[in-house]
Amino acid sequence: MASRDTSDFSNTLAGLSLSDPARRALLKAAAASAATFAAGALFAAQGAQTQSSGKTLRIGFQKYGNFVVLKARGTLEKRLAAQGTSVQWLEFPAGPQLLEGLNAGAVDIGTVGETPPIFAQAAGVDFVYIGNEPPAPNGEAIVVPHDSPIRSVADLRGKKVGLNRGSNVHFLLVKALQHAGLSYADITPVFLTPADARAAFVQNSIDAWVIWDPYLAAIERQANARVITNGEGLVRNTQYYLAARKFADAQPQLLRELLAELEQVDRWSRDHILAVAGQLSPLVGLDAPTLELALNRASYGVQPIDAAMLDYQQQIADTFTELKLIPKKLVVADAKWRAV
Incomplete structure (x- = not known):
């Protein structure tokens, strides 16, 4: 599993600029x-x-x-x-x-x-x-910054979405995209651990973050993140x-x-x-x-x-x-x- 994660990191890095904080975060995650x-x-x-x-x-x-x-x-x-x-x-x-x-x-x-x-x-x-x-479908969600122009999952087309590869929210992302009429290929997944994803999220290096509690509750309360969908009606969690x-x-x-x-x-x-x-x-x-x-x-x-x-x-x-x-x-x- 770890070797496939590293490959995915490399693919994602190719789409980021050298100065992009998400690239630095991904390099750190790849090392991890x-x-x-x-x-x-x-x-x-x-x-x-x-x-x-x-x-x-x-x-x-x-x-x-x-x-x-x-x-x-x-x-x-x-x-x-x-x-x-x-x-x-x-x-x-x-x-x-x-x-x-x-x-x-x-x-x-x-x-x-x-x-x-x-x-x-x-x-x-x-x-x-x-x-x-x-x-517990409400215990995981896709969030965006409170001032983001993204209002729904359909707006994620072409966007960078952070998530922990192979975690429970990976399935939520796939199902949410399908429900919105998008495919997995319509977004750029950025594979990050929760700590690195939070850093990329608050620095606006990713457009959205798929995350579970208590990280979800923390980003809602501490950074006023806005939920565009949770697992209700999509996944069981x-x-x-x-x-x-x-x-x-x-x-x-x-x-x-x-x-x-x-x-x-x-x-x-x-x-x-x-x-x-x-x-x-x-x-x-x-x-x-x-x-x-x-x-x-x-x-x-x-x-x-x-x-x-x-x-x-x-x-x-x-x-x-x-x-x-x-x-x-x-x-x-x-x-x-x-x-x-």
């Missing part, structure tokens, strides 16, 4: 992509040293979400201590990088949006879907829990314990938005009101993977196959957890 690829070797070495035998559950998480709440509350550690199992938390900047860690053997389980698993399965990562949160297949086959009861604890944290979080915002604020580096906005758009309640969710993921996979963004047709159901 290469670093991520190199980090795979480190992950593999770590994985070889700490391969889980049921005594340690290694969880990949991102800086926002219910895994952060679960980690802060410490309830999973207490639940698993009785079984002689400890918990190791590994932070990643986004879903694609987290799945690199899982592929390298450094992570047993992680949580990502709906698109990263598609790119990961296409790259041969051996994982299974073990659960999901309900859809589902959060998935994935596990390395070998680990899931070997430790099904441990994963059930984790999902049960997540369900309890979800129920608590749904009824205590203000408390969760206050708890996350120092960990995420965002003020509580911004997090409240994001949390009120989130979904709560762990669900088992069913046929409808697999069919939805298959739609995403087929879409990216048609766009030649993944090299072959996938059978998403091959990644279903078949625990008894």
